[in-house]
Amino acid sequence: MSLKRLLSITRKEFVQIKRDKPSLVMALVVPVVMLLLFGYAVNTDVENSAMVVLDMAANQQSRELVDSFNNSNYFQVTDYVTEYRQLKYLIDDGKAKCGLIIPSDYAALLKRGGKPAVQLIIDGSDPTVARTLVSTGNLIVKHKGLQHALQVYGGLGLSFSDKNSPGIELSSRVWYNPNMESEKFNIPGLMGLIMQNITIMLTAFAMVRERERGTMEQLIVTPVRPLELIIGKLIPYVIIGSFDFLLVLTLGVYWFGVPIQGDLILLLQLAAIFLICALAIGMLISTVSKTQLQAMQMTVVFILPSVLLSGFIFPRETMPKVIQLLGTLVPLTYFLEILRGIVLKGIGMQHLKSEVIILSVFTVAVVALASLRFKKRLD
Amino acid sequence: MRESAIVTRDLTKKFGSLIAVNNLNLEVPRGKIFGILGPNGCGKSTTMRMLCGVIRPTSGTGEVLGYDIMKDSEAIKQNTGYMSQKFSLYQDLTVEENMQFYAGIYSLSNKEARKRMEKLKEMTNLRGKERALVSSLSGGWKQRVALACALIHNPKLLVLDEPTAGVDPVSRRIFWKIIHRLADEGVTVLVTTHYMDEAETCHNTAFLFSGRLLAYGSPNHLIKELKVSTLEEAFLSLVQRETGEEVEISFKSFLN
Structure with missing residues (x-):
């Protein structure tokens, strides 16, 4: 291993990257654009769903109920109708995501301490949204019912404290992301996904380009060793990749407002390991492929399943065993654990040991495989 | 140290069922210009690539500068300059x-690299073009840059695969002047060419046809032996002897 040869490769790569302006711009702009685009697109939060109201009671109590829906961030009353037909039409049309039907005997029943049946109709085409709306709607109605019960009991001269109130009070607390904002979960994941995709693409062409342009033949007749060539080519991209990660991280913190709970330095160190690992995978693709087109195809074949297998969208815990096992072969899986762990939970090294070890082993293995796979011959 | 820079014994390369090089026995003396002549696909490039360690022979052995082409290919690489077709x-x-890059790849010290680059720029008349992008140069200039890069590590053997293909006559002449100057300095040059005028200036030539060696010797010796007046006629008579008249005609039109 000669440092002189390795650095010659690195310097040459740098000059080539510098001259290839469009690719350089791509490498620096694409991560930002992707994060902004996906940061908003991958938003499973439910906010201000359009609601149509069919209020057959039309009195103070029913209006209070409508108000409490309206005051939550989840529902936004957009229309009042007088007939069920109209309500159905608006939901069919997609103008409203849900409909609230208050029966004419709503107030009367409440006054008597009865249980009026309020109906909430929800467009279930998107189950995620529907689930949130159902549970929120339930909560609002339950709360309202309790308020009325208090009033009724109070009016009768009876009183009760919070402890012996009728019904069951559910006390739940959500950790790490108390408001369950999906951004908090998605942004760190997105950072990992974007870093994986960009870095693999950066190096997937590095070696095959030399092959296609015929410069490989000249390199083969020199004393340069495969490992020198591979590491020498990796170095510039590690620097570009690190810059990309800082960019994406800054955007996540200041633009999307996802603060880093844990140790920033630790995060940067572990991100560097992941970067090298992903770049090495790209390099492996580059040494295996014969043309740039092949390299592109292989990159896509690797990237697409990794989105699902890594647990970026759906939790890996609910996947069948085989799929979970496949996920363990994707380095992004571990980096997502690290990212979410440090950014959201603020955990330290003691909880991330296995992830770090596996990532490191992956990195060394892939670099070794790439340099073994790379034969200094053309046949 | 052996007298020959290159010795091959029954060197053979097969690509599937195609025999590109067939039991080639070659001996290239040190410090001489050795030209390999032959039509496209005769196995010239394949031979050179095997000697430089770019591809692996199917069978047979070879020694370059005293190193085995199978076992010591890295030692050969450190002492050989190669210019591909x-x-x-x-x-x-x-x-x-480009020159700096190859200087680094051959582990030249900074001082050495500077000295070599100055010398080669002077030799190939590249001074003034240092900062030009290679893509902006014409064929003749590019070929001189390639030569300068192949010589950066002061190799004992220079292997040139059709170095003047597609280059104008003036650039060709300048190029060959450099080649002769290198031979005078003791560098062994192995070169393939289609041009008979170039081949005539070589110290030794070998005729390759369908992967086999047809004849081998100094141009004058070959002309005398075959009782012809030019090297081109020598080549044609050899091919004729080998395959019959029909090929001779098609061959003549190809060479002109």
Whole structure:
């Protein structure tokens, strides 16, 4: 291993990257654009769903109920109708995501301490949204019912404290992301996904380009060793990749407002390991492929399943065993654990040991495989 | 130290069922210009690539500068300069950057590299073009840059695969002047060519046809032996002897 040869490769790569302006711009702009685009697109939060109201009671109590829906961030009353037909039409049309039907005997029943049946109709085409709306709607109605019960009991001269109130009070607390904002979960994941995709693409062409342009033949007749060539080519991209990660991280913190709970330095160190690992995978693709087109195809074949297998969208815990096992072969899986762990939970090294070890082993293995796979011959 | 720079024994390369090089026995003396002549696909490039360690022979042995081509290919690489048929330098780098890159790859010290680069720029008349991007140069200039890069590590053997294909006559002449100057300095040059005028200036020539060696010797010796007046006629008479008249005619039109 000669440092002189390795650095010659690195310097040459740098000059080539510098001259290839469009690719350089791509490498620096694409991560930002992707994060902004996906940061908003991958938003499973439910906010201000359009609601149509069919209020057959039309009195103070029913209006209070409508108000409490309206005051939550989840529902936004957009229309009042007088007939069920109209309500159905608006939901069919997609103008409203849900409909609230208050029966004419709503107030009367409440006054008597009865249980009026309020109906909430929800467009279930998107189950995620529907689930949130159902549970929120339930909560609002339950709360309202309790308020009325208090009033009724109070009016009768009876009183009760919070402890012996009728019904069951559910006390739940959500950790790490108390408001369950999906951004908090998605942004760190997105950072990992974007870093994986960009870095693999950066190096997937590095070696095959030399092959296609015929410069490989000249390199083969020199004393340069495969490992020198591979590491020498990796170095510039590690620097570009690190810059990309800082960019994406800054955007996540200041633009999307996802603060880093844990140790920033630790995060940067572990991100560097992941970067090298992903770049090495790209390099492996580059040494295996014969043309740039092949390299592109292989990159896509690797990237697409990794989105699902890594647990970026759906939790890996609910996947069948085989799929979970496949996920363990994707380095992004571990980096997502690290990212979410440090950014959201603020955990330290003691909880991330296995992830770090596996990532490191992956990195060394892939670099070794790439340099073994790379034969200094053309046949 | 042996007298010959290159010795091959029954060197053979097969690509599937195609025999590109067939039991080739070659001996190239040190410090001489050795030309390999032959039509396209006769196995010239394949032979050179095997000698430089770019591809592996199917069978047979070879020694380059006393090193085994199978076992010591890295030692051969450190002492051999190679220019492939296709221009294979970095077009997006400047002349100087290309030279610097190869100087680094051959582990030259900074001082050595500077000295070699100065000498080669003078030799190939590249001065003033240092900062030009290789992609902006014409064929003749590119070929001189390639030569300068192949010589950066002061190799004992220079292997040139059709170095003047597609280059104008003036650039060709300049190029060959450099080749002769190198031979005078003691560098062994192995060169393939289609041009008979180039071949005539070689110290030794070998005729390759369908992967086999047809004849081998100094141009004058070959002309005398075959009782012809030019090297071209020598080649044609050899091919004729080998395959019959029909090929001779098609061959003549190809060579002209």
